[in-house]
């Protein structure tokens with residue numbers, strides 16, 4: 001792909017990571033707390049959670065999914081007990097006092113509260129304080145104890161396995177929202193995933209599709225040492241719990257912002273509605289907006305041996321694809337079909353108009369930008385195979401094997417299969433987002449320093465042999481590395497003999 005100067009454009013900021021660095025003093029403090037306060041707190045927190053269970057369980061008896069039962073005295077009593085128990089649980093966890101600013105609007109006025117930023121499971125605090133419903137994965141219902149507690153607040157369950165789950169979730173939110181306060185309010189974390197609170201990522205439209213007033217709620221954890229943030233890259237769930245319980249006090253702030261009533265235009269356009277609410281919340285928080293979304297997270301934290309190294313260009317491409325509607329239109333089938341057509345072109349380079357035709361799209365500004373990403377020579381022509389490899393990478397960032405297979409199918413010659421060294425380098429450059437890639441290490445690992453062609457199975461074998469494939473076998477810009485034959489295992493399991 002074209003060398004871009006995206007390093008300066010600011011897309012590089014990745015809010016899905018949380019790097020926690022502890023100073024010596026902090027380490028000592030945590031060490032001391034770990035053997036004194038921590039076990040006591042953990043015990044108490046567990047105790048209160050277990051204590052909550054029989055109450056939540058009793059309340060769940062005789063409940064139906066679709067109708068709300070009358071608020072009898074005993075249900076009110078259970079509700080009160082649960083609130084007290086949960087508050088006691090957080091108290092024991094070090095959340096001694098929680099500052100609440102603003103006022104929550106009644107359910108009859110506002111059916112939906114949009115909460116941000118979402119950064120941790122401690123964001124459950126406002127939920128247990130209000131006993132609002134949330135949107136939760138269906139799987140969470142089967143977690144022992146926790147599942148019963150979650151069910152108590154009548155979440156809108158998302159069936160991840162169901163093709164129509166998005167639509168069904170939105171319909172259920174809409175149905176409840178339109179009952180004018182019969183159902184509990186729904187708290188929706190519109191970002192859809194946890195970030196490190198450095199900015200607000202794009203909101204999912206779910207809370208905004210009903211076109212009803214929403215109340216924005218912002219959360220703050222003004223602690224010096226951030227032990228709260230639980231993102232995709234960074235300390236895991238237990239470490240977060242441990243470090244948080246080791247803090248003397250964990251401050252938290254919940255602020256209810258004024259109710260936001262959508263204009264007619266916003267009712268028609270949920271994305272606009274979402275963005276305007278997001279802007280207000282970002283302003284209240286004093287953080288910037290970022291154009292990253294839930295889907296981008298996977299690109300920035302891709303896993304596997306072919307983890308994306310520099311995701312700037314791929315992120316940019318993803319955003320353009322979203323704007324063109326190509327992101328949602330992509331499926332394995334579409335990729336297969338595109339790759340078949342790209343293969344037929346046999347490396348013929350396409351100008352902008354032909355590329356537009358290839359995708360059956362009109363020539364637009366956005367499409368021009370996509371085209372120019374792949375115009376590495378700057379001559380206005382691109383190899384569509386590059387586009388397909390990149391599309392497959394952003395579509396399934398953690399399934400690099402699938403993308404590789406697809407790429408090999410496009411590049412392999414009919415007669416004897418295999419792709420050329422330069423072709424392999426191009427494929428991997430796109431997939432990893434790197435430049436000036438040298439793949440000689442791969443051939444070295446195969447015991448073929450004379451290089452030539454490589455088949456998918458050979459490459460697969462080298463990758464299997466080297467869990468750290470990128471660092472051990474590849475050499476690229478920003479990662480100059482001459483592969484050492486001693487480090488490379490050859491594919492038949494023996495150490496490769498030195499031959500240079």
Ligand SMILES: *[C@@H]1O[C@H](CO)[C@@H](O)[C@H](O)[C@H]1NC(C)=O
Nearest residue numbers: 013014015017018019196198
């Ligand atoms: C949080 O995300 C920002 C990008 O928005 C990043 O620059 C920063 O390093 C991250 N903070 C931590 C503590 O990892």
Ligand SMILES: *[C@@H]1O[C@H](CO)[C@@H](O)[C@H](O)[C@H]1NC(C)=O
Nearest residue numbers: 010288289290291292319323
């Ligand atoms: C986000 O994307 C929109 C267009 O989709 C653009 O107008 C806006 O400037 C972008 N914002 C940032 C911070 O990149």
